[in-house]
Amino acid sequence: MIHSKRHGEILRLLNEEGTVTIASLAERLGVSLETVRRDVRPLTDEGSILKMHGAVSLPSMAGEAPFERRMRENAEAKRLIARMVAATIRDGESIMLDTGTTTSFLARELLGHRRLTVVTNSSDIARTLATVNGNKVYMAGGELRSDSG
Structure with a gap:
């Protein structure tokens, strides 16, 4: 479930790139690091994305080989x-x-x-x-x- 336009943009970027850092998302979305962290929290809670140290990815990519990612x-x-x-x-x-x-x-x-x-x-x-x-x-x-x- 997409909660906002930024959520949709976060998911679009993850579909294109696999893993994206929080800092990159903040820069590309034109918001603060804390705003990105707040944006990814509900997406993480519902299982739409996985949060790693300083980055996020799609769950389907978690089992993927590192080279493919x-x-x-x-x-x-x-x-x-x-x-x-x-x-x-x-x-x-x-x-x-x-x-x-x-x-x-x-x-x-x-x-x-x-x-x-x-x-x-x-x-x-x-x-x-x-x-x-x-x-x-x-x-x-x-x-x-x-x-x-």
């Missing part, structure tokens, strides 16, 4: 960074991509590139680029971590 946090900024970096990479070049959410966005931006040689320790990046456009993908050895692939 981070893929949604600041997603638009990560996409912009990825687009800018992808524009500097030419077909046929060799690149190394470390594991991470911004580099995973970069891998998706590179789907239009051809004949890349990619060295990565990320199973997500390897899966994204290995089977397209004549790319060669090499994976660095090591332990496969469940939270980030």
Whole structure:
């Protein structure tokens, strides 16, 4: 149940970003930290959101893998960074991509590139680029971590 327009905006931001800090909500909503805390209290009480230390998230995201949650946090900024970096990479070049959410966005931006040689320790990046456009993908050895692939 939405109690106010700000409650609706808080829920909209959480749907888009996953987890949002109280400070960010205050800034984006143009209200004080205490107002945000008062706004999230009824949403927390009814189970619409989860309150963590200094931030809030949706309950459906609590059981989600940390990597998946981070893929949604600041997603638009990560996409912009990825687009800018992808524009500097030419077909046929060799690149190394470390594991991470911004580099995973970069891998998706590179789907239009051809004949890349990619060295990565990320199973997500390897899966994204290995089977397209004549790319060669090499994976660095090591332990496969469940939270980030």
